[in-house]
Amino acid sequence: MSSEPTLLSAAHFSYVAERTAGDDDFLRDLKAAAVEAGLPAIWISPAQASLMNVLLRLAKAAQVIDVGTLAGYSAISMARALPEGGHLVTIELNPKHADFAEEWIARSDVADRITVARGPANEVLPQLADESFDAMFLDADKGGYESYREHGLRLLRKGALFMADNAFAFGELFADQPKDREVVAIREFNDHMARSPGMTGVIVPAGDGMWVAVKD
Numbered sequence: 001m002s003s004e005p006t007l008l009s010a011a012h013f014s015y016v017a018e019r020t021a022g023d024d025d026f027l028r029d030l031k032a033a034a035v036e037a038g039l040p041a042i043w044i045s046p047a048q049a050s051l052m053n054v055l056l057r058l059a060k061a062a063q064v065i066d067v068g069t070l071a072g073y074s075a076i077s078m079a080r081a082l083p084e085g086g087h088l089v090t091i092e093l094n095p096k097h098a099d100f101a102e103e104w105i106a107r108s109d110v111a112d113r114i115t116v117a118r119g120p121a122n123e124v125l126p127q128l129a130d131e132s133f134d135a136m137f138l139d140a141d142k143g144g145y146e147s148y149r150e151h152g153l154r155l156l157r158k159g160a161l162f163m164a165d166n167a168f169a170f171g172e173l174f175a176d177q178p179k180d181r182e183v184v185a186i187r188e189f190n191d192h193m194a195r196s197p198g199m200t201g202v203i204v205p206a207g208d209g210m211w212v213a214v215k216d
Ligand SMILES: C[S@@+](CC[C@H](N)C(=O)[O-])C[C@H]1O[C@@H](n2cnc3c(N)ncnc32)[C@H](O)[C@@H]1O
Pocket: 042, 043, 044, 067, 068, 069, 070, 071, 072, 073, 074, 075, 091, 092, 093, 094, 097, 119, 120, 121, 122, 139, 140, 141, 144
């Protein structure tokens, strides 16, 4: 065994994807309809959805918060990992995205497990009850992540699962002059996660890099 890490390439990600349960017909149709409706195709990868499914089931998560709904892909994927009686609140600012997601969630196999909460996450999260959630996933505006994490420390029970997408900053983590204006916010959030008390976590090289942490 070597202590040197394996350097990952695009081929590794393809290799993983080829060995990961992909989307079923419903999720494929959802994505096609979302693109047709003009929504941006910026949902998590199927490999990330599988990782989250495994983690949620290991954590026996029943109550989940999803920040950033878009078309409802991550919400439906996560809701499928919940036990009978489980529930997921997914928060979306953009009314067009929320309308699309509500329509497709209503047609999904987990319609009774998901509520779309409309509005900015910073207005919705304060309305949720303390220590009443088993898991939280961040995938919205990156400048809001630090604040959403703070809300998470209040909303999550001890030992709960915390996940956040895009730790690799859309491939621009090490760029001198990043094109995406959210790159700086992601770098700051990564440093904040690494240094701040309250959670123990690690960046997993899945998709665009995903923080996986446990609330201490
Ligand atoms: C990357 S997409 C989410 C993708 C989704 N998690 C998935 O994988 O299926 C980000 C979403 O967050 C929403 N969003 C951005 N800022 C927000 C905010 N402050 N509060 C709530 N939603 C926000 C955007 O409108 C967009 O639909």
